Amino acid sequence: MSGNRILSIDNLRVETRTGVLLDDVSIHVDRGEVLGIIGESGAGKSTLALSSIMLFKSGCRPTSGSITLCGQSLMELGTTELETIRRTKASYVAQSAAAAFNPFYRLEDQVTEIPAMAQKLTSAQRRRMAVELFEELQLPDPKNFGRRYPHQVSGGQLQRAMIAMALINQPDLIIFDEPTTALDVTTQIEVLRLIKKVASTHNCGALYISHDLAVVSQMADRIIVMRNGKMVEQGPTRQLVDHPQTEYAKRLVAHQGDGSYASIDGSDATLLDVRNVDVGYGGVAAVKDASIRLGAGSVLALVGESGSGKTTLARSIAGLQPARTGEIRMRESVLAPLVERRSFDQRRLIQYIHQLPDLALNPRQSIRDVVGRPLSYFHGLRGAAAEQRLRELMDAIELPAAYLDRYPASLSGGQKQRVCIARSLAAKPDILICDEITSALDPLVEESIVKLLTRLIKDEGLSILFITHNLGLALRFSHKTAVMQAGRIVEHGDTRAVFEQPQSDYTKSLIRAVPQLREGWLDGFSANAA
Amino acid sequence: MTLFANSPVKSFVVARVASGLVSIFFISFLVFLGTSMLPGDAANALLGQNATPETVLALRTELGLDQPLPVRYFHWLGNALHGDFGTSLSNAQPVINLLVPRLINSLILAFSAAAIVLPLAVGIGLLAAINRGKALDTATGSISAIFLSMPSFLIGYLLVFIFAVKLGLFPPLSMVRSSASLPTWISALTLPVLTLVLVAQAHVMKLTRAAVLGVMSSDYILMAETKGIPRNRIILKHALPNALSPIVSICMITMAYLIVDVVVIEAVFNYPGMGKLMVDAVAYRDIPMVLACGVLFSTIFISLNFTADLLAMLVNPRQRLPRKGN
Numbered sequence: 070m071s072g073n074r075i076l077s078i079d080n081l082r083v084e085t086r087t088g089v090l091l092d093d094v095s096i097h098v099d100r101g102e103v104l105g106i107i108g109e110s111g112a113g114k115s116t117l118a119l120s121s122i123m124l125f126k127s128g129c130r131p132t133s134g135s136i137t138l139c140g141q142s143l144m145e146l147g148t149t150e151l152e153t154i155r156r157t158k159a160s161y162v163a164q165s166a167a168a169a170f171n172p173f174y175r176l177e178d179q180v181t182e183i184p185a186m187a188q189k190l191t192s193a194q195r196r197r198m199a200v201e202l203f204e205e206l207q208l209p210d211p212k213n214f215g216r217r218y219p220h221q222v223s224g225g226q227l228q229r230a231m232i233a234m235a236l237i238n239q240p241d242l243i244i245f246d247e248p249t250t251a252l253d254v255t256t257q258i259e260v261l262r263l264i265k266k267v268a269s270t271h272n273c274g275a276l277y278i279s280h281d282l283a284v285v286s287q288m289a290d291r292i293i294v295m296r297n298g299k300m301v302e303q304g305p306t307r308q309l310v311d312h313p314q315t316e317y318a319k320r321l322v323a324h325q326g327d328g329s330y331a332s333i334d335g336s337d338a339t340l341l342d343v344r345n346v347d348v349g350y351g352g353v354a355a356v357k358d359a360s361i362r363l364g365a366g367s368v369l370a371l372v373g374e375s376g377s378g379k380t381t382l383a384r385s386i387a388g389l390q391p392a393r394t395g396e397i398r399m400r401e402s403v404l405a406p407l408v409e410r411r412s413f414d415q416r417r418l419i420q421y422i423h424q425l426p427d428l429a430l431n432p433r434q435s436i437r438d439v440v441g442r443p444l445s446y447f448h449g450l451r452g453a454a455a456e457q458r459l460r461e462l463m464d465a466i467e468l469p470a471a472y473l474d475r476y477p478a479s480l481s482g483g484q485k486q487r488v489c490i491a492r493s494l495a496a497k498p499d500i501l502i503c504d505e506i507t508s509a510l511d512p513l514v515e516e517s518i519v520k521l522l523t524r525l526i527k528d529e530g531l532s533i534l535f536i537t538h539n540l541g542l543a544l545r546f547s548h549k550t551a552v553m554q555a556g557r558i559v560e561h562g563d564t565r566a567v568f569e570q571p572q573s574d575y576t577k578s579l580i581r582a583v584p585q586l587r588e589g590w591l592d593g594f595s596a597n598a599a
Numbered sequence: 600m601t602l603f604a605n606s607p608v609k610s611f612v613v614a615r616v617a618s619g620l621v622s623i624f625f626i627s628f629l630v631f632l633g634t635s636m637l638p639g640d641a642a643n644a645l646l647g648q649n650a651t652p653e654t655v656l657a658l659r660t661e662l663g664l665d666q667p668l669p670v671r672y673f674h675w676l677g678n679a680l681h682g683d684f685g686t687s688l689s690n691a692q693p694v695i696n697l698l699v700p701r702l703i704n705s706l707i708l709a710f711s712a713a714a715i716v717l718p719l720a721v722g723i724g725l726l727a728a729i730n731r732g733k734a735l736d737t738a739t740g741s742i743s744a745i746f747l748s749m750p751s752f753l754i755g756y757l758l759v760f761i762f763a764v765k766l767g768l769f770p771p772l773s774m775v776r777s778s779a780s781l782p783t784w785i786s787a788l789t790l791p792v793l794t795l796v797l798v799a800q801a802h803v804m805k806l807t808r809a810a811v812l813g814v815m816s817s818d819y820i821l822m823a824e825t826k827g828i829p830r831n832r833i834i835l836k837h838a839l840p841n842a843l844s845p846i847v848s849i850c851m852i853t854m855a856y857l858i859v860d861v862v863v864i865e866a867v868f869n870y871p872g873m874g875k876l877m878v879d880a881v882a883y884r885d886i887p888m889v890l891a892c893g894v895l896f897s898t899i900f901i902s903l904n905f906t907a908d909l910l911a912m913l914v915n916p917r918q919r920l921p922r923k924g925n
Contacts, residue, residue, distance in 0.1 A: 119825070122825060124824055124825060148830075149829070151827075152827040152828070152829055153827065154827065155824075155825060155826060155827025156826065156827035156828075157827075159825075160825070160826075161822065161825035161826075163818060163821070163822055163825075165818060168817065168818035168819065169818045169819050169821075169822040170819055170822070171819040171822075171823070171837055171841065172819075172841065172915075172916060172917055173837075173840040173841050173914075173915075173916060182826065182828070183826055183827070186828075186832075218916040218917070218920060220916065220917045220920075221920065221921075234826075244825075
C-alpha cells in the first residue's frame, strides 16, 4: 500500500495574517487513482491543490500538519529542493490555458522547458517527445503544432497543450485545477475524455478540482467536498453521489437533479418580436437573420457556445449595437436600432444585467447611489419617496435595508448580482436582459438568484431574455428556448420540446454534452462519439 | 524577410512613417508661426541699441523679412526639402554648418548618459522587483525619489560644488572643442553625464519595477512556479520579456529627453550642445536656426517614439504575428 501512495497530506492548516484558508485537511492519493475535490469558490480547493507541491500564494503559510509527496516530507525542504520536486514529481494543469501559457514563447518551447533545463536530451529528442504528446492529445498537425504561439490556437487546443506540458516530465502526480471550466460543453467533452485516458495510461495519481459535481463524478474515484477551508464530506464517488450524508453535499447533489424549480406559466402574447436581424462589427457578421419572440411574463433562454452571437443579439435588442437589417418590435412599436434614437420610455422598459457585477458596479458608489440613480433619472424620485422605494427594492432582492450604505467591495458575488438586479428593477422595466448573470457564481448561489428571478416574474410581471451557456439552467428556468450557432438561430420553441425532441444536430450535440451524474456517462459518450 | 511577410508590421511601419512626415511638416509650420509671433525680429535683435528706423528697415529688406508670412514659409520649406536650411541671421554662416557640430556634441552627451543610465536603471528596477518589499527595494526607491524631486540644475550645481570645487577632480565647465583629446572629453563629460544619469534613472527604474511586478501576478508566472522553474529564471525568462513593451518605450522617451530636453544641464555646464544653440537662436530671432532646430528636435522625437512602438511590436508575438498560421 505505502509503495503506491503518491501524495499524503495530514492535518494541514494554512493561514493568512487575517484568517484560516485550510483547517485540519487530510487527503491521500495512490498511484492510478483520481481524487476529486469539489466546493464553491473560496472553499480552499486551489490552496489545497497547490499545497501538494508546497506552493502557497504570498501571505499564506502552512502552520501545522505534514505534506508527503513520493515519500518526501515537503515541509522540511528548502527552495531549491522543492523546485526539483516540482520539476520531476508533479505537474499542474490550470483553469485558463489562455492565461497560463506565456504569450512570449512558442508552445513547444514552453512544453519542453523542463527537459530543456535538465539538458539530458538534444533539442531534436525534446521536440520528438512534444510531438508524441501532441499526437496522443489529438492536436491537429502535431509535427508543426508546437511552432505556434499561444494566441494562434483555440482554447480547447491550448488546454490539451497544457496537458501535454504536464505529461512531459512523466510526473507521479498531476493536479487538474478546473481544467475545463473555461471551455464550451462540446469542447469540454473532448478534453475530459483525454484527461481520463491520460490518467489511466500514464499510471500516475491525480487531483481533480472542480465546482461542477457532474464533471467530478465522471473523473474521480473518490471525492472530497470542501467548504470554507474544511473537509465537509468524503467518500468513493458513487457512494457520495448516491448517498450524500451531510446537508451541504445533499444540496450539491440535488442541484444537479432536474425539475427542482417552479415551472413558469408564460402567456402567449408577444412582448418582444425580433425579426430577421443582422448585426455585425466592421466587416464581420456576428448575428445573421436572427428571429426570436419573447412572450409577456415568460422566460426565453438564449443558449449557445461562446462566440455564437448571443450577447451581440442581446445588445442589438438593447440598442447598444445597432442591427443592420431586420426589425425589433416591442408591443406595437418598432424600436430604433440605436438606443439614442429610442424614446425615454422605450429605454426604461428594457434593462440589461451583465455577467460580471464587479465590472458593472462602480466601486466608489454606495448601494444607495447605485440603485437610487435610475429612481431619480427615470421616475424623478427624491427624498422620502426615493427612500421608501429603495427599501422596497432591497426587500425585493432579499437584502437588508442596512446594505444601502455599503459599498460593492463589502458584498459577495451573489449579493452584488442582486444589487444589479435591483438597479434594473428600479427603472420598472418590462424586459430584463440577463447576460450570463449567474455564470460567475457558485451553483448554490446561482440557484438562489434564479429563485429570486422566478419570484420577480410573478411579482413584478417581468419578462426575461436569459442568455446562458448552461443548458441545465435553461431547461430548469425557461419557458421557451432559442439555440444559437455561428450567429444563426438554429432552434426555437418550447423549452421542453427543444430538450426532448431537438430538431437540429447542433442542439442534439449540445444536449448530449451536458455533464451528468449518471455512472459511466462519459464512457458511454466516448462509445457513441466513436 | 519571412518574419514580416503577411504580418501587421509592414502596414504599421508604412502608416507611422507617413504620419510622422505629416507631423514634421505641421510642426515646422507651427514653429514658423511661433517665431513670427515673437515681438521684434532679427533686424531689431542684430542692431540692438544702434537701431534706427532706417537701418532696421534696410536690414529687414536685405534679410527678406518684409515678405508676407506664407511666402516666407513656403520659400523656406522649398529650400529645406532640398537640404538647404538657409543662412543663420546672426552668424551669416549656413545653418547646417553651425548645427551639425552642436548636434554631434548633444548626441555624444546623450549617448554617454544613455549607455550608463538605461542598463543601470533597468537593472536596478529588476533587482527592486526581485526583492520587492525588502531593504534593497526600499533603498533604491527612496534614493531615486530624492533625485526625482530635486531640480536638475540643483543636482548639477551640487555635483560641481563637490567634485569640481571641493575635490577638484573634474572641471566645473564642460566647454570642449571637438579637436580635444579623449581624456579631456571624458573629464569634461563626467559631471554632466553623471547629472543626467541621476536625473533620468528614477523614471526608468520605477517603470521597470512596476512593469515586471505587474507581469509577476500573471497566471503564466504561477504556471512557471508550479513547473519548478527557479525564481531568477522566472523573472528573466518569463516576466521580463513580457514587460519589455513599457520598458522599451520609457527608454526611448528617456533617450529623447537626453537629446533635446537638456537645455538646463547644458547651461549649468556651459556645454556646447543643441539646447543652448536653440535658446540663443530664439534670443537673436535667428529664425532659420530656430526652424532648423525645431524640425530636427521633432524629427528626433518622432523617430524615437516610432522606434519605441516598433520595438514594442516586434517583441510581442501577439502583435507581430497574425492569429492563425505561422
